[in-house]
Amino acid sequence: MTAEIVLTGDGVAARAGEVELFRYVYQPPTSPFEGPKPYLHPVRTLAGDVVTAFRPHDHRWHKGLQMTATDVSGQNFWGGVTYVRDRGYLELPNVGTMRHVDLVVEQDGFAERLTWHTQAGEHWVDEVRRLAVHDVDGESWALEFATELTNVRGAPLVFGSPTTSGRDLAGYTGLFWRGPRAFTDGEIIAADGQGGPGMMGKEAPWLAYVGHHDEVDRSSTLLFLDHPGNEVTRWFVRATPFPAVNPSFAFFDELGLAPGGTLNLRYRVVVADGAWDRTRLESYVEGHPWTPR
Numbered sequence: 001m002t003a004e005i006v007l008t009g010d011g012v013a014a015r016a017g018e019v020e021l022f023r024y025v026y027q028p029p030t031s032p033f034e035g036p037k038p039y040l041h042p043v044r045t046l047a048g049d050v051v052t053a054f055r056p057h058d059h060r061w062h063k064g065l066q067m068t069a070t071d072v073s074g075q076n077f078w079g080g081v082t083y084v085r086d087r088g089y090l091e092l093p094n095v096g097t098m099r100h101v102d103l104v105v106e107q108d109g110f111a112e113r114l115t116w117h118t119q120a121g122e123h124w125v126d127e128v129r130r131l132a133v134h135d136v137d138g139e140s141w142a143l144e145f146a147t148e149l150t151n152v153r154g155a156p157l158v159f160g161s162p163t164t165s166g167r168d169l170a171g172y173t174g175l176f177w178r179g180p181r182a183f184t185d186g187e188i189i190a191a192d193g194q195g196g197p198g199m200m201g202k203e204a205p206w207l208a209y210v211g212h213h214d215e216v217d218r219s220s221t222l223l224f225l226d227h228p229g230n231e232v233t234r235w236f237v238r239a240t241p242f243p244a245v246n247p248s249f250a251f252f253d254e255l256g257l258a259p260g261g262t263l264n265l266r267y268r269v270v271v272a273d274g275a276w277d278r279t280r281l282e283s284y285v286e287g288h289p290w291t292p293r
Contacts, residue, residue: 003133003141005105012103012110016136019048024131026100026112035079037098038112039063045220046141047273049213053178058242062178065269067129067147070173071160075118083162083170095119098127108132124153135288140272145175149263159255161248169200171251172236175267177222179243183211186239189278199237201251206285207235209245210275219275227266227290231255
């Protein structure tokens with residue numbers, strides 16, 4: 001089965017048969033405090049179960065699956081409050097926006113151009129991202145997410161996180177998934193026999209989250225794969241107080257980007273019906289190797 005890509009009034013939808021796999025909203029009516037940017041929500045399994053959360057009451061800037069950045073040379077493209085060393089989280093006039101420029105539908109997906117602007121209106125980043133749906137096989141489907149971030153500021157950019165600013169084990173930045181509240185206390189499984197909440201800040205080529213739905217007697221699994229050509233990735237992952245997964249590229253260490261330089265990142269997110277165990281996950285990863293960039 002292949003996915004059908006359909007333009008909507010404010011974004012793109014991907015469908016497989018009767019199921020809308022995801023809706024990608026690129027012009028959201030988001031308040032400036034929440035850091036307006038594109039997001040994927042709802043994201044569904046092939047059984048039709050929703051595996052993303054939208055504007056949860058604890059963090060209203062969390063919206064499904066998003067490409068974000070918590071700290072770019074002091075600017076917050078994540079949304080909400082900013083962590084400041086020795087002072088904690090503060091509401092600052094530094095929440096930027098990611099603005100849609102144009103979008104082209106491609107085979108099995110689409111390419112979008114965006115620009116990143118600070119709250120003061122300065123244009124700092126040009127982005128080209130590509131999303132494609134692959135391997136729709138009746139029990140799972142895969143989203144490939146690739147992005148190119150180019151520094152157009154005219155000065156170096158430094159990507160960081162709350163951890164690089166002094167908060168312990170809070171190194172979130174980059175592609176971020178917020179799961180449904182029913183997935184709280186789900187199971188975390190990672191490569192090389194690893195797993196559990198101890199994966200916070202650890203390296204691994206893949207990590208999976210198994211959650212259980214309310215209302216229906218079903219479970220779902222999300223498998224996140226880090227491309228081997230990415231910058232050093234460490235996982236930000238929580239099962240409580242809420243489910244979240246983020247392959248962070250600046251968890252413990254800042255990442256610099258020179259003027260005119262481009263940061264390339266590539267990920268795969270597999271959305272599967274059922275609770276996959278380690279054997280099933282390892283078999284899938286082995287059977288679906290990365291293709292060259």
